[in-house]
Amino acid sequence: NAGVTQTPKFQVLKTGQSMTLQCAQDMNHEYMSWYRQDPGMGLRLIHYSVGAGITDQGEVPNGYNVSRSTTEDFPLRLLSAAPSQTSVYFCASSYSTGYSYEQYFGPGTRLTVT
Amino acid sequence: AQTVTQSQPEMSVQEAETVTLSCTYDTSESDYYLFWYKQPPSRQMILVIRQEAYKQQNATENRFSVNFQKAAKSFSLKISDSQLGDAAMYFCAYRSSLGRGTYKYIFGTGTRLKVLA
Numbered sequence: 641n642a643g644v645t646q647t648p649k650f651q652v653l654k655t656g657q658s659m660t661l662q663c664a665q666d667m668n669h670e671y672m673s674w675y676r677q678d679p680g681m682g683l684r685l686i687h688y689s690v691g692a693g694i695t696d697q698g699e700v701p702n703g704y705n706v707s708r709s710t711t712e713d714f715p716l717r718l719l720s721a722a723p724s725q726t727s728v729y730f731c732a733s734s735y736s737t738g739y740s741y742e743q744y745f746g747p748g749t750r751l752t753v754t
Numbered sequence: 755a756q757t758v759t760q761s762q763p764e765m766s767v768q769e770a771e772t773v774t775l776s777c778t779y780d781t782s783e784s785d786y787y788l789f790w791y792k793q794p795p796s797r798q799m800i801l802v803i804r805q806e807a808y809k810q811q812n813a814t815e816n817r818f819s820v821n822f823q824k825a826a827k828s829f830s831l832k833i834s835d836s837q838l839g840d841a842a843m844y845f846c847a848y849r850s851s852l853g854r855g856t857y858k859y860i861f862g863t864g865t866r867l868k869v870l871a
Contacts, residue, residue: 673859680763682845682863690856698858730799732859741787741849743859745799 641666646731646746653721653753661716661749663731669744670736672714676700676727677748683730689714690736721753756781756850760862767836768870774821775831775865777846783807787849788822788829793864794842802844805829833867841869 685698
């Protein structure tokens, strides 16, 4: 199993550009989520999904869109990049039922918006 | 709304000594899950330990153990026999049920642990 994969690992954007951060998992997890990590602020939830076709907003959703057309993929779209979106982005997934509820994280994407 | 607070931005420990990282949370739920994650310089998030709120017994994983005080809403992590490889950022997390089969995870701001040789 590859686990949770994210692409790209690094990205530099100019203000106003759009892009999609890719996330995929091969563990058949129902739950997937996107976080951003900023110094001194921990991980903040952007969007999450409890299954294909179902998404909802987290703590800091403004400027980001998501969709979940398959169980495996959960892309994050930046509509018009702003310097405030400079951050490290993590995708995570977990089972919805069962004992663990452990979230498995991807390696992260470091995004810089100039 | 649920919150998770880690009041220690940075901690230091001598190699082979014991250190405790603090975490408090605020919730009105009675059944929930708590986690400690480790983030080394590689940036990869690694699960250290988990605790189910309905279990009174504190979770233990080798050199890592927790002190779970449900009434006080406290969930501290104890690392025994600290090793250089334990140096990392540690995050406390809470799994919050939103009802109708949905839930979300809330993270604290992290504690950076330095291990001194």
